[in-house]
Amino acid sequence: MRAAPTILHLDMDAFFAAVEQAAKPSLRGKPVIVGGLGPRGVVATASYEARRFGVRSAMPMAQARRLAPNAAYLVPRFTVYRSVSLRVMELLGRLSPLVEPLSLDEAFVDLEAGGAAYDGATARSVGERLRRDIREVTGLTGSVGLAGSKMLAKIASEEAKPDGLVVIEPGTERALLAPMGVRTLPGVGPATEEHLRRAGMTTVADLAEAGEDELVRLLGRAHGVSLHAMALGRDDRPVVGERDAKSVSVEDTFDVDLHDRVRVRWEVERLAERCVRRLRAAGRSGRTVVLKVRRYDFSTLTRSETLRGPTDDPVVVREAAARLLDAVDTTGGVRLLGVGVSGLADYTQEDLFAQASAGAAPDGPAGSSGSAGGPGPVVVRGAAVPGGAGGSSGTERVSVPPDAVGAVDGADGADVEGRADGGPAGAPPDGSGRPGPSGPSGGRGPSGGSGRPSGSDRSEGPEAGEGGEGVPGERHWAAGADVRHAVHGAGWVQGSGVGRVTVRFEEPWSAPGRVRTFRTDDPQLEASDPLPLVGGGSQPAPSGTEPTCPPEGGGAPGAGGGARP
DNA sequence: TCTGGGGTCCTAGGACCC
DNA sequence: TCTGGGGTCCTAGGACCC
Numbered sequence: 001m002r003a004a005p006t007i008l009h010l011d012m013d014a015f016f017a018a019v020e021q022a023a024k025p026s027l028r029g030k031p032v033i034v035g036g037l038g039p040r041g042v043v044a045t046a047s048y049e050a051r052r053f054g055v056r057s058a059m060p061m062a063q064a065r066r067l068a069p070n071a072a073y074l075v076p077r078f079t080v081y082r083s084v085s086l087r088v089m090e091l092l093g094r095l096s097p098l099v100e101p102l103s104l105d106e107a108f109v110d111l112e113a114g115g116a117a118y119d120g121a122t123a124r125s126v127g128e129r130l131r132r133d134i135r136e137v138t139g140l141t142g143s144v145g146l147a148g149s150k151m152l153a154k155i156a157s158e159e160a161k162p163d164g165l166v167v168i169e170p171g172t173e174r175a176l177l178a179p180m181g182v183r184t185l186p187g188v189g190p191a192t193e194e195h196l197r198r199a200g201m202t203t204v205a206d207l208a209e210a211g212e213d214e215l216v217r218l219l220g221r222a223h224g225v226s227l228h229a230m231a232l233g234r235d236d237r238p239v240v241g242e243r244d245a246k247s248v249s250v251e252d253t254f255d256v257d258l259h260d261r262v263r264v265r266w267e268v269e270r271l272a273e274r275c276v277r278r279l280r281a282a283g284r285s286g287r288t289v290v291l292k293v294r295r296y297d298f299s300t301l302t303r304s305e306t307l308r309g310p311t312d313d314p315v316v317v318r319e320a321a322a323r324l325l326d327a328v329d330t331t332g333g334v335r336l337l338g339v340g341v342s343g344l345a346d347y348t349q350e351d352l353f354a355q356a357s358a359g360a361a362p363d364g365p366a367g368s369s370g371s372a373g374g375p376g377p378v379v380v381r382g383a384a385v386p387g388g389a390g391g392s393s394g395t396e397r398v399s400v401p402p403d404a405v406g407a408v409d410g411a412d413g414a415d416v417e418g419r420a421d422g423g424p425a426g427a428p429p430d431g432s433g434r435p436g437p438s439g440p441s442g443g444r445g446p447s448g449g450s451g452r453p454s455g456s457d458r459s460e461g462p463e464a465g466e467g468g469e470g471v472p473g474e475r476h477w478a479a480g481a482d483v484r485h486a487v488h489g490a491g492w493v494q495g496s497g498v499g500r501v502t503v504r505f506e507e508p509w510s511a512p513g514r515v516r517t518f519r520t521d522d523p524q525l526e527a528s529d530p531l532p533l534v535g536g537g538s539q540p541a542p543s544g545t546e547p548t549c550p551p552e553g554g555g556a557p558g559a560g561g562g563a564r565p
Numbered sequence: 566t567c568t569g570g571g572g573t574c575c576t577a578g579g580a581c582c583c
Numbered sequence: 584t585c586t587g588g589g590g591t592c593c594t595a596g597g598a599c600c601c
Contacts, residue, residue, distance in 0.1 A: 035569075042569050044601095057601080062566040103572095103601045187574095189599050222575060223598090246573075253569060288593085298568070304594060338570085 001234055004119045005146040005167050006112040008127060009153035010092065012134075012142040013162040015105035017047035019084055020074055020480065022139045022533050024492060026504055026512035031055070031071035033064055037479060038255050040335075044076055048162060072494075074480030080530045081105075084138050091133050095126060100239045105142075108150055110239035120146075120169055127165050139534045147173070149235035151186055173233035178205040185230045192219065207231035248282065249290065249340025250274045257296045257333030262429045264334055268325050271339040272318040284344045285312035291324035292338035300336075303327060310345035311380040317341060475520055477501040482531070486524035488516060490531060496520060508533050 012018065016034040021027045031050035035043040041061035053068035065073070085104040092099045092107055096114025101107045117123040127144040134142050145156025147168040155177075160166040168176060181203060182188050182196050199218055201207055207215065208231040216224030229235065250271050258264050268291065279286060290304040303324040311317065321339045477483070477496040483503055484490050491505035494515060501520050506513025508531055518525050 038569095039566060040569075042567090044569080058569080060567050061569095063568095065566090106601070187599065191598055220576070247571090249571065251570060300596085302595065306593065336569090340571095 001170070001236060002112065002148045003170055004112070004117070005123050005148055005153075005169060006110070006117050006119075007147055007150055007153045007239060008095070008109040008111055008123070008130075009145040009147075009150070009157040010088070010107050010109070010130070010134075010142050011145075011154075011157045011161065012088065012105035012140060014045055014047050014051075015140075016045035016076055016081055017050070018140050019081055019533065020072075020077075021047060023080065023508045023531065024504070025506050025508070025510060027072050031068050032074065033061075033068065033071050034074050034076050034480070035061055035064075037061065037073055037075055040253050040255060046071075072479075075478040077480065077482070077530055080533070084140070084533060087137050088134055088142070091130060091137065095130065098239045098241055100241060108153065108239045111146075113239070120167055124165070124167050127167075131163075131165060137534070149173075149233075150237050150239065151230055151235040152233070154186065155180075155184060174208075177231070177233055178203065178208070180204050182207060185227060187223065187227065187230075192223070195219065204231050244344070244346070245282065245284075246344060247290075247340055247342035248275060248279045248284070248286070248344070249292075249338055250278065251292060251336055251338030253294070253336040254334070257335050258330075258337075259333050260429075261330065264330055264337065265322060265325060266429050267337050268321050268339060269318050271337055272321040273314050275339045275341060276312060276314040276317050279341055279344075280312050284346070285310040286341035286345065287311070287343035288341065289317055289320040289324065290338075290340040290342060291321050291328070292336070292340065293325075293328050293330065293334060294336035295330070296333035296335055298335065301328065306343065307380045309380045310343065313380065316380050477520060482528045484526055484528040485516075485518075485522075490528065501525070507531055 017032045020032050020034060021030075029049065030047075031053060032047040033043055033050050033055055034045045035041050039062070043055060043057055043059045043061060043064050045057060046055040046064070050064075050068050050071050053071070055064045055068050055071070061073070064071070081104050088105075089099065089101060089107065092109050095116045096109050096111055098110035098113040099107055100109075111117040111123055111126060117126045123146045127146055131142060131144055134140065141163040143157045143160040143162060144165040145153045145158070145160055145168070146166070147153040147156050148170040152168045152173055156166040156168045177184070181193075182201065183193050184204060185207075188196075195218065196202070196207070199210075201210060207227060210228075212225060212228040215228045218224065219227065252267070252271065254267075258267065272289075287310045288304050288306045290302055292300065292302050294300045305320050305324055307316070307320065317339070477493045479493055479495055481493045482490070483493055485503065485505070488503075488505045490507050491503040491513065494502045494504050496502065499520050500517050501522075502515055502517045503525070504513050504515045
C-alpha cells in the first residue's frame with residue numbers, strides 16, 4: 001500500500017473479440033463471439049455488442065447461440081493475439097522495468113519503479129498517454145486502473161471498462177470498498193461467496209467487521225488472513241516481473257465421450273508427447289507426471305507419479321502417463337484427458353550436455369528418499385522410475401551419457417524410437433481416421449471443433465509443428481480461420497458445411513469485403529498465415545484508410561447478415 | 566446441445582526422518 | 584515401547600483466475 005496511485009493495471013477490452021473486429025472490417029460494430037465451436041465449446045470472449053445479448057465468458061457456446069443467434073462465431077487465433085499482446089507489453093516496458101503480465105491481455109506495472117510517476121496527477125497522465133499509444137499501435141482500446149496497490153488498481157480498471165481510466169486515490173479505498181460485494185475481492189469465487197453468504201456476509205464491509213479470526217475459522221489460514229487484509233484495503237503484494245512456469249500441461253475435451261480403452265490409452269500417449277514438446281520448447285524438464293481424467297459425469301480425478309529425476313524424454317513421460325491410466329477406472333466414458341508435468345527443473349538440455357561432457361555427470365542416488373540435495377541434475381531417460389517415498393523400486397535412473405547427445409538434440413529421434421515400441425502412430429486405433437474425437441457433430445477436432453487441435457492451443461511452442469492434423473480426404477475449414485484464394489486473395493472463413501465453404505475477402509485495412517462460396521476441396525483455396533493488424537515497423541501500411549478503430553470502422557456498409565457465418 | 570484450456574496456490578493426510 | 588513433535592516430500596482434490 002503506497003501513498004501515491006503508482007501501480008497501474010491494464011486490461012484490454014474484450015481482447016480476442018476486439019482483435020477479430022480489427023482484423024475483419026465486416027465485423028466492426030457487430031456481435032462477435034470467440035471460443036470453441038464444437039458441441040462442448042465455451043465462450044472465450046464476447047464483444048460488447050454480444051454482451052448486450054447476455055453472452056459472457058465461460059458460458060457454454062450452445063447457450064450463447066441461443067442468446068445471440070446472429071452473432072459471428074469464431075475460433076480463437078492465438079498467434080495473432082500473442083503478437084498484439086507483445087506490442088502492448090512493449091509499451092508497458094517503456095514505463096517501467098517492473099511489468100507483471102497476468103495473461104495476454106492484462107498486466108500490472110509499477111510506475112514508481114520506473115520513475116514514470118510519483119503522484120496522482122503524473123500517474124493519470126501516464127495512464128492516459130498509455131491508452132493513446134495502445135490505440136495508435138494496435139488499433140485497440142484498453143482500460144487502465146491506477147491505485148496504491150495491485151488489488152485496487154485491478155478494481156479500478158474494472159470500473160474503468162470499457163475504454164476508460166480510473167484513479168483510486170490512496171485514503172479513499174476503505175470507503176470505496178465497503179459497500180461492494182465480496183466477489184469484488186480477488187480470490188473470492190462462487191464457492192467462497194456462497195460460504196460467506198451462509199455466514200451472513202455479502203459485502204466487503206461485512207468481512208472487515210467479521211475480523212481476521214472469524215475469516216480464518218471459516219476459510220482457512222491463508223485465505224482468511226489475506227481476505228481480511230484486502231477487506232481493509234491492505235495489500236502489499238509487490239509487482240513482480242517474469243516468473244518461471246511451474247508446470248506444463250495439455251488437455252483435450254472430446255466431442256463425444258470415449259469408451260474404448262485402447263483409444264483412451266492412445267489419446268493419453270498422444271497428449272504426453274504434446275506435453276513434452278511444449279516442455280522442450282521451453283527448455284525445461286520436470287519430475288512429476290500428472291494424468292487428468294474427467295469422466296462422463298464431469299467428475300474429475302488426477303493421478304501423479306514423481307520420478308527420481310527430472311526428464312524431458314517423451315518415452316518416459318508417455319510410459320508414466322500410461323501407468324497412471326492403468327489405475328483409473330474409465331467405464332462409463334471419458335470426457336476429457338490431460339497430461340502435465342510439474343516439478344520443473346531450471347536447466348536445459350544444453351546445460352546437461354555441458355555438464356556431461358565436463359565429466360561432471362552426477363552419480364549416486366540423487367534426490368532419492370528424503371531431502372538430501374533435492375532434485376539434482378539427474379535425468380530420467382529410457383527407464384521410467386517412480387521415486388516414491390520408499391524409493392525402493394529397483395530400476396536405475398540414468399544420467400545423461402555423453403553419447404546421448406544425438407537423442408538430446410534430435411528430440412524426434414527419441415520420439416520415433418518411442419513410436420516403434422508401440423506409441424501412438426498417425427491414426428487412432430479405432431480407425432476413425434483422425435486423432436480428434438469423431439462425434440455426431442461430424443468429426444471436428446478436440447477442444448470444441450477448432451478443427452485442428454492446435455487451434456485452441458495457446459502454447460508458446462511451435463504449434464504448427466503439431467503434426468498438422470492432416471485429414472486425408474476432406475479439408476475442414478474453421479470459422480474465422482485465415483485463407484488465401486489464388487484469384488481473390490486474402491480472406492477468412494465465414495462458415496462451412498455440406499461440401500461448401502464461405503469466405504469473406506477483406507483485410508484489416510480494407511473496406512468490408514465480399515463473400516464467395518467454394519467447394520471445400522477447391523484447389524485454389526488454401527489456409528494461410530494471419531495478416532498483421534496495423535502497420536508499424538515492417539508491416540504494410542493501411543494506405544489512406546483510417547487507422548483501424550474497431551468499434552466504428554465506417555459503419556460497415558453492406559454487411560447485411562455479414563456477421564453470420 | 567451444460568460446463569474449454571492453461572495455469573496458480575492452498576489444504577490435508579500419510580510416509581518418513583530426526 | 585504407549586501416544587511427542589517438527590520438517591519435508593508425495594499425492595489428491597478444490598478454488599480461483601484469465
